[in-house]
Amino acid sequence: MTDTEIPRAATGGSSADRPAPLRPRPAGPPRTTPSRPDGVGPVVDCGIYVDGHRREAADPRDALAEAVAQGGFVWLGLYAPTEEELGTIAxxxxxxxxxxxxxxxxHQRPKLERYDDGLFMVFTTATYVEHDRLTATSEVVDTGEVMVFLGPHYAITVRHGEHGGLGDLRRSLEQQPDLMCQGPASVLYAVADLVVDSFVDVAGAVEEDVDELEASVFSDRRTDDIGRLYQLKRELMSLRRAVSPLEVPLQKLAERQIDVVPEAMRSYFRDVEDHAIRVRDQVAGLDELLTSILQASLARTSQADNEDMRKISAWAGIIAVPTAIAGIYGMNFEFMPELQWRYGYFLVLLVILGSCVLLYRGFKRNGWL
Incomplete structure (x- = not known):
């Protein structure tokens, strides 16, 4: 069976086969689901796992019944499903x-919600966007989403965004039957661990950008880094919004008794929670450092402007002397000193030159030039 053959509601069929509509949408502009590439269906993979081992690929329409009959669970992976496609599976x-x-x-905030005997958890994923040089418009952090539905016999992962694929994670987890024996909660743990590890990588890469900006701001050459600092601060805010809300859901999974999360899995979630807290603190530290660098950059810019203004004022004061003298002698009065003297012209030039030299030395001594 191909991805495009699932679910039936997406390919037509009678009205009786169609799922019940979701609740009425809230007022306001409609939200949209990111479109998939042409020819790609919503189902990425569907497998049944019994005693920690994968039995076979399964039809999502029959997989749950087969998993219950065999005493295992279903892991169904979906990519950007539409309302109709996910409604059928729901x-x-x-x-x-x-x-x-x-x-x-x-477009959900990271959260953990409990519905009857199941859980629904939202993760915001992040990846670092490589760039040759950070500019005022550079995209640094790209975000996506992964949702996990968890029940006694199923784990359904829903991915949105161009990154955050779980294919490698599934293959890695299938090599750990002891962990898979813990049931669907092992899938939730693996997804949480992958998401938090990606945060660690992104935070480390962003830290290198922060170091580069810090070196640029405090370098001897004059640079305009304010735009780049604001851009990196905005991008870091995206990462912070993904990391910070994750602490409370992970704490609940690590400390509270939840039916679909075996007690043996709590220590795993506690470890992920510790990593998330460290990343949160790292991101908060980077944000504070960026704020300090931004303030230092503004202060250096203001200082440079003041220095320029003092230099301009000093040169204006120096130029005012010959301007004033030339202006006086340009009035063409009949009785003015030294007008008839042979060396009057040279005397005026010496007075102008001497005055300018004295002013220059005074401004230089006071640091204005």
Whole structure:
């Protein structure tokens, strides 16, 4: 079965086969789901896992019943499903309509919600965008989303965005049957661990950009880094919004008794929580450092402007002397000193030159030039 054959509601069929609509959408501009490339269906992979081992690829429409019969669970991976596509799967797996709506329209804050005997968790993913040089318009952090529906016999991952694929994670997790024996909660842990590890990588890369900007601001040459600092601060805010809200959901998974999360998995979530806290502190530190660098850059710019203004004022004062003298002698009065003297012209030039030299030395001594 191909991805495009799932679910049936997306390919037509009778009205009886179609899922019930989600709750009425809130007022305001409609939210949209990122489109998939042409020819790519919503289902990335669907497997049944029993005793920590994958049995076979399965049809999502029958996978849950097969998993329950075999005493295992289903891991269904979806990529940017539409409302109709996810609605069909929601009927088959008993997903709550509110969680389904959040998964379809995305743009959610990281959170953990409990519906009946299932969980719904939202992660904001992040990746570092490589660039030759940071500019005032550079994109540094690209974000996406991964949602996880968790039940006693299923784990459904829904991905939005161009990055954050879980194919490598699935293959890596399948090599750890002891962990997979813990059931669907192992999938939630693996996704959380992957997301937080990506935050660590992004924060480390952003820190290099911060170091480069800091060196530029405090270098001897005059640079205009304010635009680049604001841009990096905005990009860092995207990472902060992804990391900070994740602490509370991970704390709940690590400390509270939840039916679909075995007690043995709590220590795993506690470890992820520790990593998330460290990344949160690192991002907060980088944000504070950027604020300090921005203030230093503004102060250096203001200082440079003051120095320029003092230099301009000093030269204006020096130029005012010959201007004033030339202006007086240009009035063409009949009785003016030294007009008839042979060396009067040279005397005036010496007075102008001497005055300018004295003023120059005075300004130089006071640091104005």
């Amino acid at each position: 009927e088959q797996y008993g997903l709550h309509p509110l969680a389904v709506e959040d998964a379809v329209y995305a």
